[in-house]
Amino acid sequence: xxxxxxxxxxxxxxxxxxxxxxxxxxxxxxxxxxxxxxxxxxxxxxxxxxxxxxxxxxxxxxxxxxxxxxxxxxxxxxxxxxxxxxxxxxxxxxxxxxxxxxxxxxxxxxxxxxxxxxxxxxxxxxxxxxxxxxxxxxxxxxxxxxxxxxxxxxxxxxxxxxxxxxxxxxxxxxxxxxxxxxxxxxxxxxxxxxxxxxxxxxxxxxxxxxxxxxxxxxxxxxxxxxxxxxxxxxxxxxxxxxxxxxxxxxxxxxxxxxxxxxxxxxxxxxxxxxxxxxxxxxxxxxxxxxxxxxxxxxxxxxxxxxxxxxxxxxxxxxxxxxxxxxxxxxxxxxxxxxxxxxxxxxxxxxxxxxxxxxxxxxxxxxxxxxxxxxxxxxxxxxxxxxxxxxxxxxxxxxxxxxxxxxxxxxxxxxxxxxxxxxxxxxxxxxxxxxxxxxxxxxxxxxxxxxxxxxxxxxxxxxxxxxxxxxxxxxxxxxxxxxxxxxxxxxxxxxxxxxxxx
Amino acid sequence: xxxxxxxxxxxxxxxxxxxxxxxxxxxxxxxxxxxxxxxxxxxxxxxxxxxxxxxxxxxxxxxxxxxxxxxxxxxxxxxxxxxxxxxxxxxxxxxxxxxxxxxxxxxxxxxxxxxxxxxxxxxxxxxxxxxxxxxxxxxxxxxxxxxxx
Numbered sequence: 001x002x003x004x005x006x007x008x009x010x011x012x013x014x015x016x017x018x019x020x021x022x023x024x025x026x027x028x029x030x031x032x033x034x035x036x037x038x039x040x041x042x043x044x045x046x047x048x049x050x051x052x053x054x055x056x057x058x059x060x061x062x063x064x065x066x067x068x069x070x071x072x073x074x075x076x077x078x079x080x081x082x083x084x085x086x087x088x089x090x091x092x093x094x095x096x097x098x099x100x101x102x103x104x105x106x107x108x109x110x111x112x113x114x115x116x117x118x119x120x121x122x123x124x125x126x127x128x129x130x131x132x133x134x135x136x137x138x139x140x141x142x143x144x145x146x147x148x149x150x151x152x153x154x155x156x157x158x159x160x161x162x163x164x165x166x167x168x169x170x171x172x173x174x175x176x177x178x179x180x181x182x183x184x185x186x187x188x189x190x191x192x193x194x195x196x197x198x199x200x201x202x203x204x205x206x207x208x209x210x211x212x213x214x215x216x217x218x219x220x221x222x223x224x225x226x227x228x229x230x231x232x233x234x235x236x237x238x239x240x241x242x243x244x245x246x247x248x249x250x251x252x253x254x255x256x257x258x259x260x261x262x263x264x265x266x267x268x269x270x271x272x273x274x275x276x277x278x279x280x281x282x283x284x285x286x287x288x289x290x291x292x293x294x295x296x297x298x299x300x301x302x303x304x305x306x307x308x309x310x311x312x313x314x315x316x317x318x319x320x321x322x323x324x325x326x327x328x329x330x331x332x333x334x335x336x337x338x339x340x341x342x343x344x345x346x347x348x349x350x351x352x353x354x355x356x357x358x359x360x361x362x363x364x365x366x367x368x369x370x371x372x373x374x375x376x377x378x379x380x381x382x383x384x385x386x387x388x389x390x391x392x393x394x395x396x397x398x399x400x401x402x403x404x405x406x407x408x409x410x411x412x413x414x415x416x417x418x419x420x421x422x423x424x425x426x427x428x429x430x431x432x433x434x435x436x437x438x439x440x441x442x443x444x445x446x447x448x449x450x451x452x453x454x455x456x457x458x459x460x461x462x463x464x465x466x467x468x469x470x471x472x473x474x475x476x477x478x479x480x481x482x483x484x485x486x487x488x489x490x491x492x493x494x495x496x497x498x499x500x501x
Numbered sequence: 502x503x504x505x506x507x508x509x510x511x512x513x514x515x516x517x518x519x520x521x522x523x524x525x526x527x528x529x530x531x532x533x534x535x536x537x538x539x540x541x542x543x544x545x546x547x548x549x550x551x552x553x554x555x556x557x558x559x560x561x562x563x564x565x566x567x568x569x570x571x572x573x574x575x576x577x578x579x580x581x582x583x584x585x586x587x588x589x590x591x592x593x594x595x596x597x598x599x600x601x602x603x604x605x606x607x608x609x610x611x612x613x614x615x616x617x618x619x620x621x622x623x624x625x626x627x628x629x630x631x632x633x634x635x636x637x638x639x640x641x642x643x644x645x646x647x648x649x650x
Contacts, residue, residue, distance in 0.1 A: 286599035287569045290621060291513055294598075298519040298623040323622075330621035337601075 021104075022120040026055045028075050028113055030068060042122055044094035058120075060092045078107030078114060083121060091120060100127045148241075150225075155235040156203065158182045170225070170242055172217060199229060199236060206231040212243065275344055282340050289333050297326040328460075332448075335462030338393070339447065342469045347387045354382040354427060357395040358416045365403045374406060379417040382427065384494050390470045397463040398429040398490050404457055405433035405488065424493050432487040436480070444480050467492070505562030505638065507533045510542040510578065511596075512570050516619070519626065520565070520596070527631030531562065531638060539573025542566070543581055546588055560591060563637040566613075568597040568604055576607055583612040592637055 016023045016034070022042045025034035035050045043050075043058060050057070055071065056064045083102040091101045104119040144151050150167035152160060160178045168175040173186060184190050195213040202209055208230045215223050224247040228239040300319045303311060311319065358378045366372070384391065399414065406412035415430045436444070436451045443449040445468040448461040464478075467490075471478045475497040482488030507524070511517045517535055524533065536542035542564070544550035548557035564582075568575035575595065582588040594615040595608045608616050617633060620626050 283599070283601055283603075286601050287597070290598040290619075291516060293621045294519060294619060294623075294626070295515040297621050298522070298626065299515075301623040302522065327622050341602075 019119070020121075022122075024050075024055070024058070024118045024120065026071075026116050026118065028115075030054050030056070030071055032057075033112075033115060039120070042093075042120065043091070049094075055118075058091055060090050060098050063090070074105065074116065075107075075114060078116070080107075081105040083119070091122075099124050150238075150240045150242075152238045152240075153232065153234055153236070154183065154199075154203075154238065158184060158235075160186070161234055167240070170223075170240065195227070198227075199238070202229045202231055203236055212247075278340065278344055282337055282344075285333060286337055290330060293326045293330050293333075297323045297330075300326070332460050332462070335460040335466070336447075339462050339466045339469065342390055342393065342466050342473070345387075345390070347390070347473060349385060350388050352384050352386055352388050352391045354384055354391070354395060354416075354418075355380050357392050358382075358399060361396045361399045362403075362414075365400065369403070372403075372407070372412070373410075374403065374412040374414055377413075377415045377417070379415075382416075382418050382425075384425070384427070386474045386494055387470075390473070394467050394470050394492065397467045398492075401463060401490070402429050402431035402433065402488075404459065405435070405452075406431050407433070407457065409433060421493075424496060426491050426493055428489050428491040430487065430489040435482040435484050435486045435488050437484050438482065441480055441482075445478065464490075505531055506559070507531050507638070508536060508542065508545065508561040508564045509533050510536045510539065510564065510566045510570065510575065512537050512567065516567070519623070520619075520630070523623070523627045523630040524634065526627045527634055529630070529634035529638060531634075534561065538571045539575065539578040542570075542578050543573065546582065546591070547585070557587070560588075563592045563594055563633075563641075565594050565596045565633075568595060568599070568608070576604075576611060579608065579611045579613060592641060594633060594637060596633075 016036045019036070020038065022039035023034070023036040024032055024039055027033050032050050032053050032055055035045075035047060039045075039050070040047060056067050059067050081104060083104045087102075089101050089103055090098045092098055100123045102121045102123050106117050106119075108115050108117060144162075145164045147164055147166060150170045151162070151164045152167045153162040155161050159180055159182050163171075163175055163178060165175065168178065171178070171186070178186055183196075190196050193213075193215075195215065198209065198211050198213070201207065208228075211227050211229070213225050213227060215225055217223070223242060223244045225240045226243045230237040230239075300322045304316055304319050308316075355378055362374075362376050362378070366374075395416075399416065402414045406414065409432060411432070413432045416428070417430075418425045418427045420426070434452065434457070440451050443451065445464050446461075447465040449465075450459060450461040452459070464480075468478050471492045471494070474494045476492055476494040477496060478490065478492040480488060480490050507529070509517065509520055511520060517537075521533060524531075534545065536545050541551070545552045545555065546557075546560075546564075548555040566575045566578060570578070573581075575597070579593060579595070582591055582593060589612075592614045593612070594617060595604075595613045596617050596619060597604065598619055600618050605616055615633070615637075617629055620629060
C-alpha cells in the first residue's frame with residue numbers, strides 16, 4: 001500500500017475497509033483522498049493509481065465534462081444524499097467499461113477542510129434482474145392485450161383497472177375512455193342485470209365462478225358471453241368469450257328439435273288414429289263377416305238334412321260346394337285377421353325357445369292327423385329373442401306348411417334346425433314334400449298367393465305372408481329354396497338389420 | 502235334461518234360427534227364451550220393463566250371450582249381471598263370432614263362465630252347442646239364488 005498521500009487518514013478510516021460498498025473520499029479540490037478495497041476491486045485500479053487523482057477518473061467519459069460543475073455545486077450545498085431515487089448513475093472501470101451504480105453522499109469536516117464520502121454500489125445485477133422482469137411483464141402485457149378472450153380487471157369499487165383490446169371491442173367502447181371509470185358509468189343500467197348480480201356475489205364473497213350471460217347493448221342487439229370470474233386482491237379478474245354464434249346455433253338446434261318433436265307427435269297421432277281404425281275394422285270383420293257365412297253354411301246343411309227327399313244328388317253336391325266355399329272363406333277371414341294382428345300388435349321381447357315351440361306344433365299336427373307318419377327331427381336348444389306369441393306363429397306356420405306339403409309322401413321327413421351364416425343364426429324348416437318351382441319363389445310370401453291348387457293342397461295363402469311380416473318386424477329376413485318334387489327349405493333370421501345398422 | 506230355461510241373447514234372426522236348430526240337433530229340449538238386444542235381456546233377467554210381471558225367482562239355467570248387440574252390447578250386459586247381487590252367479594256363456602283377444606280377455610275378466618266361438622261349419626256348431634248343453638244343463642249345479650235384485 002502506498003502510504004505517502006494520507007497515511008493518517010488511511011489508519012483512521014480503516015473501518016471503512018469492511019463495508020460491502022466501494023467507499024471513496026474526495027476533497028473539495030476533487031481529488032481522491034481515500035478508496036477502500038471494494039473500490040479497487042470494483043473499478044480495477046491499484047490504490048496508488050487512485051489516491052490523489054481527480055474523482056472524474058471514475059466517471060464515464062461522456063459525463064466527465066459536466067461532472068466538476070455538479071461536484072462544486074454539492075460542495076457549495078453539502079447534504080446527506082442516500083442511495084436510490086430517480087438518478088440513473090454510471091461508473092467507469094479502469095478498462096473503460098461502464099456499469100450502473102447507486103451512490104450515497106455524505107459531507108464531513110476534517111483537518112483539511114470539507115471532505116465528501118461517496119458510497120458506491122454496483123447495481124449491474126439488480127438492473128439486469130429488473131430488465132428481465134420488465135421484459136417478462138411486457139410480454140405478458142402484450143399477450144393479455146392481444147388475447148382472443150376479453151380480459152378485464154375491476155377494482156373493488158367497480159372501476160376498470162385493466163382491459164385488453166378484446167374487452168373494449170366486445171363492449172363496443174374505447175379502452176382509454178373506460179380505464180378508471182366504473183362499469184356503471186360506462187354501461188348505465190348495469191346494476192339491474194344478472195351479470196351484475198353474479199359479479200357482485202364474486203366480489204363480495206371473494207369466490208370464483210363460470211357463467212354464461214346474455215348482454216343487451218344500448219342499441220338493443222344481444223350477445224352471449226361466457227365469463228370466468230376470479231377474485232384478485234385488486235377486485236375481480238374477468239375472462240370472457242363471445243359465444244353468441246354458438247348460442248345461436250344451439251337455439252336453432254333447439255328450435256329444430258322442437259319442430260321435429262312436434263312433427264313426430266303429429267305423425268304418431270296419425271298412426272295411432274290409423275291403428276285405431278284398423279283395429280275397429282278388424283273387429284268388425286271378425287264379427288260381421290262371419291255371421292253371413294254361418295248362415296250360408298248352416299242353412300245349406302239344413303237343406304241337406306231336412307229336404308233330402310226334395311233335393312237330388314246333384315243338388316246335394318252343390319249344397320256341399322256352398323258349404324265348402326263358406327268354410328274356405330271363413331278360413332281366409334281368420335288368416336287375414338291373424339295377418340293384421342301380426343302387424344298391429346305390440347312387440348314384446350323375451351327369450352323364445354324355438355325347439356320347444358316346434359315340438360308343441362308337431363304334437364298338435366300329429367294329433368289332428370293321427371293317420372300320418374312323419375319322421376320329424378328337431379334340433380335341441382334353439383332359441384331366439386323376440387315376441388313369444390308372434391314367433392310361435394312363425395314356427396307353427398312353417399311346420400304346418402311342411403306337414404301339409406309332405407302329405408302325399410309315405411316317407412315324409414321334416415327337419416327343424418339352425419345354421420350359422422356371417423355370425424348370425426339362420427333357422428330353417430326342411431321337408432321332402434311337394435316343393436315348388438324356384439321360378440315362382442317371389443310369389444311365395446305374398447298375401448293370397450298360392451303355388452298349389454286347392455285340390456292339391458288346401459290353404460289360404462296367408463300363412464307365409466304372416467311369417468314374412470313377423471320376421472320383418474323382428475328385423476330379420478325369410479327366404480325359401482326348393483324344387484318341384486324335391487322338397488322345400490324355408491329359412492329365417494332375426495335382428496339382422498338392427499345389427500347392421 | 503230338465504225344463505230349465507235357456508236365455509239366448511241374439512240379435513241376428515238367422516243366427517237365432519241356427520242356434521235353436523243346433524240345440525235341437527244336439528238334443529237339448531229345454532225351453533229357450535230369446536232376447537234380441539242387451540236391454541231386453543236385462544229386462545227379462547231383472548223382471549222389469551216388458552217383463553215386469555215375470556217371476557224373477559225363476560232364473561234361466563244358463564245365458565247364451567252374443568257380444569255384438571244393439572243398444573246395450575254383450576259386455577255391458579255381463580257387467581250389469583255381475584254387478585247385481587241377484588244375478589252375479591248366473592252362468593253366462595259368451596257365444597260369439599270373434600276370437601279377438603280383446604273380447605276373450607274382457608269377457609273372462611267381467612266374469613263370463615265360458616267363451617265359445619260360433620263356428621262357421623254348422624257341424625262343428627252343433628258339436629259346440631252339444632257340449633255346452635251337456636255341461637251347463639246337466640253337469641253344472643247352479644248356485645242357489647240368494648240375493649235380492
